[in-house]
Amino acid sequence: MGKFEILDHPLIQHKLTIIRNENCGTREFRQVVNEIAELMAYEVSRDMPLEDVEVKTPVAVATEKQLAGKKVVIVPILRAGLGMVDGILELIPAAKVGHIGMYRDEETLQPHEYFVKMPEDLGSREMIIVDPMLATGGSAIMAVDALKKRGAKTIKFVCLVAAPEGVKALREKHPDIDVYAASLDDHLNEDGYIVPGLGDAGDRLFGTK
Numbered sequence: 001m002g003k004f005e006i007l008d009h010p011l012i013q014h015k016l017t018i019i020r021n022e023n024c025g026t027r028e029f030r031q032v033v034n035e036i037a038e039l040m041a042y043e044v045s046r047d048m049p050l051e052d053v054e055v056k057t058p059v060a061v062a063t064e065k066q067l068a069g070k071k072v073v074i075v076p077i078l079r080a081g082l083g084m085v086d087g088i089l090e091l092i093p094a095a096k097v098g099h100i101g102m103y104r105d106e107e108t109l110q111p112h113e114y115f116v117k118m119p120e121d122l123g124s125r126e127m128i129i130v131d132p133m134l135a136t137g138g139s140a141i142m143a144v145d146a147l148k149k150r151g152a153k154t155i156k157f158v159c160l161v162a163a164p165e166g167v168k169a170l171r172e173k174h175p176d177i178d179v180y181a182a183s184l185d186d187h188l189n190e191d192g193y194i195v196p197g198l199g200d201a202g203d204r205l206f207g208t209k
């Protein structure tokens, strides 16, 4: 079973409170989402494997460590996931970025993928799917489906705010992936919003309504 971790570093919690505030404007919201994503990337990358490498310092030759694992692909779920990409790239600048776009069918309410653009050879890469909100879990499940269908084996899902309903659904459907959130909130309301949440993450990031 993959892990489910709440990343409750004090800086993450503090910044999350800033963006929950309805008076936080677009510019500050965008900035702070990226800051949280960067801090989360630090925690999410904690289990990356290392290998020994010889390095000649100005003083001596030493055996030290370098990253040995799979190359990282950040995969934002459009559109709100885009808000987390730059923050993660600050820490993992060599990461590639794949994109997944999904829309919700008005009648069935089911998500459908309309755009998937990935680097090659997903099986040899570590995929980090990002979406600020894990609500029903529908889009997250479809995003993992889309990556597995294309050969991905190592997948992490990183969100800012999760609803218990979404965590349960995602972990039931994809028990092998690791799920990280900055907060596990109370519940989903009848309109599909996480409570207390932070509202519509995409609208708040991009200043739309």
Ligand code: URA
Binding pocket: 080, 133, 135, 192, 193, 194, 195, 197, 198, 199, 200, 201, 202
């Ligand atoms: N998507 C959002 O942007 N916000 C929610 O509360 C739920 C889903």
